[in-house]
Amino acid sequence: MFNWNIKESPILSLLGMGGGIGSKLIGGASGPISATGGDTTLDITGYKVHIFTTVGPATFQVDSGAGDVEYLVVAGGGSGSAQYGGGGGAGGLRTNLSGHPRAGNPFPVTPGTYSVVVGGGGAYATPPAEPGIPGSDSTFGTITASGGGGGGGPGQEPAPWPTTTNGGPGGSGGGGAGRTGTHAPNLTGGSGNTPPFSPPQGNDGGDGVQPGNRAGGGGGGAGAAGQDGNDNDAGDGGVGVQVLIAGNPSPIGTPGPSGDGWFAGGGGGGGFNVNAGSGGAGGGGNGRSSPTAGVPGTTNTGGGGGGGFHPGATTG
Numbered sequence: 001m002f003n004w005n006i007k008e009s010p011i012l013s014l015l016g017m018g019g020g021i022g023s024k025l026i027g028g029a030s031g032p033i034s035a036t037g038g039d040t041t042l043d044i045t046g047y048k049v050h051i052f053t054t055v056g057p058a059t060f061q062v063d064s065g066a067g068d069v070e071y072l073v074v075a076g077g078g079s080g081s082a083q084y085g086g087g088g089g090a091g092g093l094r095t096n097l098s099g100h101p102r103a104g105n106p107f108p109v110t111p112g113t114y115s116v117v118v119g120g121g122g123a124y125a126t127p128p129a130e131p132g133i134p135g136s137d138s139t140f141g142t143i144t145a146s147g148g149g150g151g152g153g154p155g156q157e158p159a160p161w162p163t164t165t166n167g168g169p170g171g172s173g174g175g176g177a178g179r180t181g182t183h184a185p186n187l188t189g190g191s192g193n194t195p196p197f198s199p200p201q202g203n204d205g206g207d208g209v210q211p212g213n214r215a216g217g218g219g220g221g222a223g224a225a226g227q228d229g230n231d232n233d234a235g236d237g238g239v240g241v242q243v244l245i246a247g248n249p250s251p252i253g254t255p256g257p258s259g260d261g262w263f264a265g266g267g268g269g270g271g272f273n274v275n276a277g278s279g280g281a282g283g284g285g286n287g288r289s290s291p292t293a294g295v296p297g298t299t300n301t302g303g304g305g306g307g308g309f310h311p312g313a314t315t316g
Contacts, residue, residue, distance in 0.1 A: 033065035033109065037116070044247040051252065053300055055120040059113050060140070068106045070097050071143060072245045072263070074302035075171050076135025078148035078219065079122030080267045080285065080294045081307055084178035086151030086208055087219035087226060087237050087267030087277060087287055088122055088297065088304030089190060091135050092171020092201035094145045097245050102199045102222075107143065114141045121297055122150055122305065131177075132305065134170050145201055146170050149190035151219060151267065151307050152177035152208060165208065167217065167226075169194040172202030175226045175235055175269045175277075175307065178214025189228075192220040206235035206269065213273040216287065219266030219304035221280040226266045233275045234289070237266030237304060240282020254301055256281035263301050270294050270307030279306055 037060040038050035052058055055076075075091030096104045119136035132150030139145075149168030154177045165187045167174030173190025189205030206217030206226035215229030221238030229235045240262045246252050250261030265284030268277030276287040276294075283303025285295035294308030 033067055034063045036061045036063065042246065042251065049246045052116055052118050055118050058116040058118065060116050061113050062109050062111050064111055066110045067108065069109050070245060071095060071107060071140055072097065072243050073138050073140050073143050073145040074263050075138040075145040075147045076119035076121040077297040077302050077304040078134045078150040078168060078170060078174050079125055079132040080151040080270065080287070080305035081125055081130065081132045081153045081177055082270065082293065082309060083154040084214035084216050084272045084309065085132065085153060085270045085307035086167045086175030086177045086189070086205060086216040087269045087284070087307045088132050088151045089148035089167065089170050089172035089174040089192065089205050089219040090202060090221045090240060090264035090266045090282065090284065090304045091119065091138065091148045091302030092145035093222040093241055093264040093302065094143055094197065094201050095243050095245065097243055100243060102241060104199060116140055119147055122148065125150065131168065132174055134168050146194065148172050148219065148304050149174035149205060151175050151216065152187060154179060166190060167205035167219070172220030172222060172238065172264065172266055173205035174304070175205040175217030175219045176208035178208045178216045178229055178271055179210045189217045189220065189226055192225070202264065203238050205266065208269065213271065215271040215274045216269030216307040218269045218277045219284065221266040221282060221284060222264035227277065229269055229271065234269030234271035234277040234287050234307065236277045237268045237280035237284035239280040240265035252300065254281065254283050254298055265303045267294070267297060267304035267306040270309055272309060279303065
């Protein structure tokens with residue numbers, strides 16, 4: 001997962017595993033901003049990038065100067081479920097990087113301490129038939145990105161296996177599972193952008209199906225919804241979003257359709273006797289079909305875990 005980046009002039013920051021955080025501060029009338037904090041700092045084209053990757057609380061300290069900070073905040077991705085499970089939803093992604101299509105409002109800073117929390121990825125779901133676990137929120141000051149929803153569990157009859165197979169809600173929603181048992185409930189994907197922000201932090205997960213075989217839905221990604229399962233295929237995870245807050249080429253994120261620097265891809269759905277779903281660009285783990293475990297989400301991206309087959313759940 002990946003939390004956030006903070007960029008100041010001349011400093012830039014970023015967080016993450018599961019999620020992450022980074023920001024860029026742009027100096028105002030009082031002169032360039034000087035700040036400290038983060039697990040890694042990089043000097044890039046006149047800015048200093050602060051990268052936070054350790055899960056848990058931290059601080060970002062502005063020592064002098066005042067102005068606006070550009071940030072990237074990515075929450076922890078949800079874990080995928082097993083036994084034709086749904087893919088985990090990606091962690092929510094929020095940024096105000098100048099010129100980015102998802103850019104939110106300016107974030108002014110003055111000397112003082114700003115709280116940071118790097119959200120962890122969803123844990124391995126036990127027992128293996130249980131729904132996936134949501135990721136944890138990441139925060140930078142007043143900015144919060146919501147953890148991704150867990151992938152839906154199989155809903156197999158009889159008890160004590162779970163009867164809830166819907167994907168969980170979150171920054172992006174988890175995919176619904178491929179059910180078995182004639183009285184199992186609907187297998188809908190979880191709602192993304194939950195709670196709602198504008199611009200949106202993520203998308204819905206895809207639905208699972210029982211076509212005779214079973215196919216889980218893909219987890220939602222920051223850039224697109226997860227795909228539904230069908231008669232032959234589990235759903236692919238939704239694609240993430242490219243955010244080049246740490247420069248181009250980017251030292252953070254994963255490769256994607258337009259180069260590197262991609263975050264928050266949804267996990268692919270798992271299945272039984274169907275083609276497994278692929279994880280979305282931005283760290284989503286691939287799903288797997290019988291009899292293989294899914295692939296975990298990529299560290300420090302906010303990617304959701306892939307759905308798998310018995311007994312292999314995955315982590316966000």
